[in-house]
Amino acid sequence: MELFTYFRSSAAYRVRIALNLKEIPHKLTTVNLLKAEHKSDAYLKLNPQGLVPSLKLDDGRVINQSTAMLEYLEATSDSYPLLPSNPYDAATVREWCNIIGNDIHPVDNLRILKYLTGTLGVSEDEKMTWYHHWIHEGFKALESQVKATPYCFGNQITLADLYLVPQVYNALRFDLDMANYPKIRSIYDACNKLEAFINAAPENQPQE
Numbered sequence: 139m140e141l142f143t144y145f146r147s148s149a150a151y152r153v154r155i156a157l158n159l160k161e162i163p164h165k166l167t168t169v170n171l172l173k174a175e176h177k178s179d180a181y182l183k184l185n186p187q188g189l190v191p192s193l194k195l196d197d198g199r200v201i202n203q204s205t206a207m208l209e210y211l212e213a214t215s216d217s218y219p220l221l222p223s224n225p226y227d228a229a230t231v232r233e234w235c236n237i238i239g240n241d242i243h244p245v246d247n248l249r250i251l252k253y254l255t256g257t258l259g260v261s262e263d264e265k266m267t268w269y270h271h272w273i274h275e276g277f278k279a280l281e282s283q284v285k286a287t288p289y290c291f292g293n294q295i296t297l298a299d300l301y302l303v304p305q306v307y308n309a310l311r312f313d314l315d316m317a318n319y320p321k322i323r324s325i326y327d328a329c330n331k332l333e334a335f336i337n338a339a340p341e342n343q344p345q346e
């Protein structure tokens with residue numbers, strides 16, 4: 139498989155962790171967002187939305203949208219299940235993934251922030267207020283539900299951890315005060331002791 143990725147893309151980061159945990163052989167190809175490589179004709183043929191990541195399967199077929207990739211990997215790989223077997227528990231894990239993937243990440247994404255400051259003329263301070271606000275909204279709900287024993291859903295790593303770690307990484311990069319989220323912080327620290335998470339981290343990716 140070939141994952142088109144960018145070191146700071148949290149959607150790509152989720153998939154990098156899954157590929158590592160499941161030990162699926164893959165190649166990483168950098169799409170540099172700062173150089174607008176995601177808007178190139180070649181990349182748009184792969185991903186018409188011009189967003190990272192994109193996953194090319196061994197037979198050449200392509201999957202876009204990180205959630206679709208994670209579901210595909212979960213359905214096609216027997217190794218390292220990332221959802222609890224009980225359907226209600228699996229729904230709970232998906233619920234937590236969606237708080238991040240559907241309700242935090244889309245409104246705090248690079249193109250939204252650029253639209254705020256560029257098209258709408260919002261100041262840098264106002265942009266950061268927006269950014270922090272939407273993370274706090276989601277993290278408050280997550281903090282009240284996740285188990286943190288030591289991972290989101292107990293002692294099984296689940297998809298929820300794959301969504302949470304990149305989002306926390308991002309929050310810390312933008313100086314979000316994590317004082318009210320001790321469980322989220324401890325899950326982040328527990329996951330980051332594992333090789334699959336360490337190898338997927340932005341600082342361990344090529345930037346070009």
Ligand SMILES: N[C@@H](CCC(=O)N[C@@H](CS)C(=O)NCC(=O)O)C(=O)O
Pocket residue numbers: 146147148149150171176188189190191202203204205247248249250
């Ligand atoms: N829902 C998409 C989101 C993809 C996405 O927003 N990717 C970001 C990086 S994390 C991106 O490519 N941003 C480029 C831009 O905003 O111009 C997914 O989960 O794959």
